[in-house]
Amino acid sequence: MNLRKFEQFQDLANSEGVIFYYEGEFTQNVVAAMADALKNRLENDPDAQKKKRKIFSTFVEMAQNVTHYSLPPWEDVTSECGHGCGAVAIGKHENRYFIASGNSVALEHVPRMREKLEPLRRMTLDEIKAAYKVQLRNTEHASDEVSKGAGLGFLTVAKDASEPIDYSIVETTENGGKAAYFFLRATI
Secondary structure, eight states: OOHHHHHHHHHHHHHTTEEEEEEEEOOHHHHHHHHHHHHHHHTTOTTTTTTHHHHHHHHHHHHHHHHHHOOOOOTTSOOSOOSSEEEEEEEEETTEEEEEEEEEEEGGGHHHHHHHHHHHHHOOHHHHHHHHHHHHHOOGGGGOSSOSSSSOHHHHHHHHOSSOOEEEEEEESHHHHTEEEEEEEEEO
């Protein structure tokens, strides 16, 4: 990257309120280091004090989604990154925070993701909390071969958000047309 492009990148990040950005492989060690960096960044921000738990919870859920569900790099892309590659950005606009993530996903999982995300966008906070409690008692996820958790990730993000979560799924011709890019954004 030449310096002019880096300057433009930095200007864009600053104008959008980005306080933290990472792109690359998401391992447990990397996520722990990012959490420490985020904690240090928020430590002296009075707007963050009451929201810190929600910011961290949302960050962890999004980082885990990248870690667990991201596809390895396409055969036609040169990358140092193995499985669990993606990006995360955390920013602040006025006194509200946003956490955004992006990673590749298998195209075959896109309908299921939309099936989970679309209702969340229309639910009230009370409905999201009720759905969360129901999912906590749900034992069917143990036999789910796709989900690597209890099925609480999107519910947790939606529960902590101050407005409906936003997402975008962009199909790509890379990897033989069997993948899409998944972007998720929550405002706290």
